[in-house]
Amino acid sequence: MADRKSQVEEILAVSDLRKYFEKKAFLRRLEVIRAVDGVSFSIGTGQTLVLAGESGSGKTTIARLILGALEPDWGKITFSGEMTGLDRESIARIRRECQMIHQDPYASLDPRMRVIDIVREPLDIHGIGRPAERREMALGALRDVKLDADDVALKYPHMLSGGQRQRVAIARAIAPKPKVIIADEPVSMLDVSVRVGILELMKELQERDGISFLYITHDLSTARYVGDEIVILYMGKIVEYGKIDDVLLHPAHPYTRALVEAISEPDPDNLTTEKKIHVNPTLDINPYQGCRFRARCPYAVERCSDEPPLEDIGGGRFVACFVKPD
Amino acid sequence: MSDVYRTRELYRFNATDQFYKRQMYLSSGSMLLVTLSVRDLRVHYKSKDAVVRAVDGVSFDLGNGKSVGIVGESGCGKSTLGLALIRAIQGGSVESGEAFLDGKPLLGISDDEFSKTMRWKKISMVFQGAMNSLDPVFSVKAQFYEVLKEHKYAGDAQKAIKDALAAVSLPLSVLDNFPHELSGGMKQRVVIAMALLLGPELVIADEPTTALDVLVQAQIMSLLKELKKGGMSVMLISHDLGIVSEISDMVAIMYAGKIVEFGTLRDVYSNPRHPYTQALLKATPRIRGEKELASLKGTPPSLSSVGPGCRFYDRCPKAMEKCRNDPPVVRTESGYVACWLEE
Numbered sequence: 001m002a003d004r005k006s007q008v009e010e011i012l013a014v015s016d017l018r019k020y021f022e023k024k025a026f027l028r029r030l031e032v033i034r035a036v037d038g039v040s041f042s043i044g045t046g047q048t049l050v051l052a053g054e055s056g057s058g059k060t061t062i063a064r065l066i067l068g069a070l071e072p073d074w075g076k077i078t079f080s081g082e083m084t085g086l087d088r089e090s091i092a093r094i095r096r097e098c099q100m101i102h103q104d105p106y107a108s109l110d111p112r113m114r115v116i117d118i119v120r121e122p123l124d125i126h127g128i129g130r131p132a133e134r135r136e137m138a139l140g141a142l143r144d145v146k147l148d149a150d151d152v153a154l155k156y157p158h159m160l161s162g163g164q165r166q167r168v169a170i171a172r173a174i175a176p177k178p179k180v181i182i183a184d185e186p187v188s189m190l191d192v193s194v195r196v197g198i199l200e201l202m203k204e205l206q207e208r209d210g211i212s213f214l215y216i217t218h219d220l221s222t223a224r225y226v227g228d229e230i231v232i233l234y235m236g237k238i239v240e241y242g243k244i245d246d247v248l249l250h251p252a253h254p255y256t257r258a259l260v261e262a263i264s265e266p267d268p269d270n271l272t273t274e275k276k277i278h279v280n281p282t283l284d285i286n287p288y289q290g291c292r293f294r295a296r297c298p299y300a301v302e303r304c305s306d307e308p309p310l311e312d313i314g315g316g317r318f319v320a321c322f323v324k325p326d
Numbered sequence: 327m328s329d330v331y332r333t334r335e336l337y338r339f340n341a342t343d344q345f346y347k348r349q350m351y352l353s354s355g356s357m358l359l360v361t362l363s364v365r366d367l368r369v370h371y372k373s374k375d376a377v378v379r380a381v382d383g384v385s386f387d388l389g390n391g392k393s394v395g396i397v398g399e400s401g402c403g404k405s406t407l408g409l410a411l412i413r414a415i416q417g418g419s420v421e422s423g424e425a426f427l428d429g430k431p432l433l434g435i436s437d438d439e440f441s442k443t444m445r446w447k448k449i450s451m452v453f454q455g456a457m458n459s460l461d462p463v464f465s466v467k468a469q470f471y472e473v474l475k476e477h478k479y480a481g482d483a484q485k486a487i488k489d490a491l492a493a494v495s496l497p498l499s500v501l502d503n504f505p506h507e508l509s510g511g512m513k514q515r516v517v518i519a520m521a522l523l524l525g526p527e528l529v530i531a532d533e534p535t536t537a538l539d540v541l542v543q544a545q546i547m548s549l550l551k552e553l554k555k556g557g558m559s560v561m562l563i564s565h566d567l568g569i570v571s572e573i574s575d576m577v578a579i580m581y582a583g584k585i586v587e588f589g590t591l592r593d594v595y596s597n598p599r600h601p602y603t604q605a606l607l608k609a610t611p612r613i614r615g616e617k618e619l620a621s622l623k624g625t626p627p628s629l630s631s632v633g634p635g636c637r638f639y640d641r642c643p644k645a646m647e648k649c650r651n652d653p654p655v656v657r658t659e660s661g662y663v664a665c666w667l668e669e
Contacts, residue, residue, distance in 0.1 A: 054539040161625045162400075191399035192565060193641075196609045196621035218540060221611040225619060248613055262544035264568035265612050268592040271571060274551075277544055 008044030010081075011212045012066070012098070012180050015040040017075035019061055034288055035061040037236035038075075040310075043180065046206060048213040050223040050244065052259075053233035059216045061236075063182045066214075068094060080179065096126045099173035103185040105165035109157040115142070116153040119171045128176050141175040142168070145201060163194035167201070174205060184216045199226055220263060224248050229316075232256050235292040238310055242317035252319045254278065255293045291321070299323045361559050362388040362411075362528060367423035367433075369403070369410050376630035380406040380418065382583035386661070388576060393560040395574030395591075397567060397606070399626060403583040404563045405454060408530045411561075412451045413440055427528060446477050446524045454532040454563075456517035460505040466516055467501035473523055490519040493556075494549055511542035518549070522558075529553075532563040547572045567610050571595065576661070579603045582626050582637035589661030599663045601642045636666070 019036040036058040043049045051059045064070045066077055068084070068091040077084045079097065084090045099122070102108035109118055120138040123129055129137050142149040145167040157165055166186060173181050183202070187195040203226065205211055217223050223230060223244065230247050232240040232255065240253040251257040258279040264270060280296045290305035291297070297304070303322050310320045369381040380403040388394050398404045409415050411425055411432060425432040427448055432440065453459050461469060470487050479486065491498060494515040505513055514534065521529050531550065535543040550573055554560055564570050570577060570591075577594040579587045579602065587600040598604045608620040624641040635650040636642070642649065648666050656668040 054541070163625060192567075192606055192609050193399060193622040194625065196619045197623075199619070200621055220540075221613045224613055225611045225617055259540055260613060262540045263613050264544070264547065264566070264572050265614070266567035266571050266595055266607060266610055268571060268595045270568075271573070271575065271591050275544060275548060275572070277541065279541060 008047060010042045011045045011079070012214070013040075013042035013078040014062070014066065015076055015078070017062065017065060017077070018073045019058075019065055019070060020073055034236045036065065036072075037288075039231075039233070039236070039238055040075075041231050041238070041241060043212045043214060044228075045179075045212055046210040047228045048206065048215055048226055050227035050230040051214060051216045051233060052218065052220060052223055052230055054218055056235070057233040058236040059233055060184060063100065063184055063214065063216060066094070066182065067098060067100065092126070096122075096128075096176055097178050098180040098182060099176065099178040101166075101169050101173050101181060101183040101186045104189050105162055105169050106157075106189070108169055109165055111157055113156070114153070115155050115157070115160075115168050118157070118168060119175050122172060122176045126176055138171075138175055141171040144174060144205065145171045147171070161194075162190050163197065166190060166198055170198070170201065170205075174209070174211070177209070178211065180212045180214065182214045182216065185218070186215075187222060188217070188219065195222070202226065220248060220259060221265070232259070235287060237292055237320065238318070239293065239320050240318065241310070242315070246315065246317055252313065252317070252324050253293075253321045254297045254299050254323070254325060257325075258296075299325045361390050361392065361428060362394070362561070363426040364407075364411070365424050365426075367407070367410060367425060368421040369406050369415060369418055370421050371406075371418035373630075378418075378630045379583050379632060380629055381410060382629075382632075384423075384580075384583075384585050386576075386578055386585060386588050388559065388561075391557060391559060392575040393554055393562065393573050394576040394578060395570035396561065396563045396578050396580060397565065397570050398580035399565060401626060401629065402580045403629070404580050405532050407580070408451065408532050408561065408563050412445060412449055412530060413437065414451070441477075446473070446521075446526060448526055449528045449530070450521040450524070450526040451530040452518055452521050452532065452534050455537065456534060457510050457513045457537055459517060460513060462505050464504070465501065466503055466505070466508075470501070470520065470523065473520055477524060479524065486523055490522045493522055493553060494519045509542075510538050511545060514538060514542075514546055515549070518546075522553070526558070528559045528561060530561045530563065533565070534562070535569060536564075543569075567595070567606060579606070582632065583629055584637060584664065586638065586665070587661070587663045589658055589663075593658065593660045599658065599668060600638075600665050601644050601667070602638050605641075605643075636664075 017036050017039045021033045021035055023031045023033055039062060041049065051062060053059050065072050068086060071086055079094055084094050116138055119141050120134050123134045123137060139149045139153060142152060147164065147167050152160065187198050190198060202213065206213060215226055227244040229242065230244045231238055234255050240247055240256045247256060248260060251260050258277050261277045278298045280298055291308050294300040294304040301323060308320045308322050310318045313319055365385050367381055367384045371378040371380055384407060396404045396407060410420055420433055424434055432444060474483050496515050496519065500508065500512065500516065535546050538546060547569060550560055554573055560573055562570055562573055574591055577591050578585045579600065581602050587594060587603045594603060598607055605622045609622060611619055622641055627637055634652055636653045639645050639649050644667060646666060653664045653666050654669050655662050655664045
């Protein structure tokens with residue numbers, strides 16, 4: 001998959017990443033949950049890769065694996081050409097170069113810290129800049145996210161609106177000058193009229209500083225606005241991967257297709273038309289054998305009880321499906 | 327534009343004005359075609375040092391068998407509007423105004439009478455965060471029976487439960503389940519079934535799909551669509567213009583406690599007249615078509631300190647000097663819009 005990125009330098013890559021969780025079920029039987037099951041992708045410098053999927057698809061687990069908050073069971077993570085491990089040094093490096101923006105700006109900022117200290121904290125932790133300069137760097141980050149730095153610096157998070165808080169979270173993320181930002185549903189808690197401003201800000205910072213984004217979301221319409229490429233996850237596996245417009249406008253995998261069909265756009269014709277979503281109600285079969293989606297897939301054939309490989313169908317596009325209905 | 331009205335003149339109404347109330351009652355009683363009629367509703371939350379005007383003079387009419395979508399951002403008063411109609415406001419009070427369902431008043435009657443004749447029998451609600459509104463220590467069956475008992479249901483309880491479950495396509499076996507044994511989509515169906523138990527005419531659904539996955543969300547919307555086809559009216563409260571378009575014949579766009587635009591779905595979406603409606607539509611990303619989105623500066627005003635004038639003034643790209651005065655309510659083909667540009 002690396003040749004595809006020949007024109008842009010690859011900044012972050014994961015390959016065959018796996019993380020299984022054990023859950024104690026009835027009568028002490030252990031149930032294994034394959035949260036991430038053999039996932040490989042890469043992000044180019046200054047690019048945005050969208051990780052899309054429903055809850056339980058493993059998208060947040062992948063973010064935690066990259067940041068070293070969880071230990072992968074298998075697979076490797078490469079950051080600007082170097083493999084990362086779980087030693088102190090490599091974790092410190094990835095946590096400096098790779099910052100995170102969380103979903104809920106009401107929960108992700110410490111309510112007892114002033115805005116300036118929130119933004120300055122990562123600089124102190126990673127020892128970036130001389131202590132005397134850090135305050136100025138933090139103020140600069142606040143100006144970068146279009147906040148009135150002098151006004152908000154001494155405020156506490158509860159004195160700010162949701163949009164302003166998310167800007168503070170972004171300022172904190174960009175303050176240590178990271179190469180990659182992992183944004184986990186950064187606008188889903190915000191109002192529609194505020195969302196666009198945050199998305200535009202992220203785009204602007206990306207163009208200015210060449211930051212790469214791993215954008216985690218379940219919202220495909222917003223994803224199309226920010227992303228260059230998209231990975232569609234289903235139960236810990238990639239079902240489709242490619243350029244965002246190709247995947248969303250001409251989905252090849254039945255699951256991607258169902259997701260796109262399920263989107264309600266603001267269209268007055270919706271009132272009178274029946275929405276047709278090609279998906280079956282779930283049946284009870286072992287999900288970890290063969291194609292994970294086959295129980296819900298209306299196109300499933302016998303062969304789908306084997307595992308479909310993620311196949312290159314050209315144009316930088318990968319699909320894990322035997323049938324690929326048109 | 328000759329049809330220029332001031333809100334106050336159009337819907338002058340005072341809860342203590344008995345004569346006017348009777349007039350209203352009679353007039354809406356004779357107009358059999360109106361299901362829901364809300365007149366100059368004001369709901370305030372009072373704290374020690376401020377009054378939050380969550381709903382501040384809301385009026386609209388909904389035709390027979392029609393459904394309405396209430397769209398707005400967080401804190402615009404849309405949930406409060408729903409709670410007021412089912413008389414479940416906590417920590418606040420209805421200051422003035424009236425609402426009529428099929429010509430019968432919802433607010434002017436005593437709590438007792440409302441419980442006896444209206445709540446759940448004529449009007450019911452699917453609350454926001456419905457997935458968490460089931461009690462974790464009781465089975466689904468016990469919770470269904472509790473609703474029936476609370477509302478002194480005299481008919482065949484088993485049949486009522488069976489019908490309600492069938493309407494949301496759930497098997498009878500869920501009755502023996504506890505909420506934690508059900509998926510999010512199933513819990514949402516259970517909560518909707520509960521709202522349907524006594525066969526209401528109007529169901530208020532407050533963000534019924536917000537915490538659900540995309541595919542499940544679509545299933546719940548087609549379920550509501552199906553119920554609507556069966557003759558039920560839905561008042562859908564949501565921030566999502568896409569979801570609202572699936573089911574709403576009429577749409578009300580709320581901003582800072584007021585409805586700024588009201589009309590048929592097609593009029594509001596295809597020919598939005600209020601700058602706020604236009605901005606919302608332009609800020610909504612779409613999967614097909616243009617990738618350009620327009621952002622809106624600023625944030626909505628605090629509802630505890632609104633002065634006179636248009637509430638959208640600070641954020642409006644078309645604001646003029648006269649927008650510092652309260653905007654006129656101008657009739658449109660299918661509803662109204664509150665904006666000086668339309669004068």
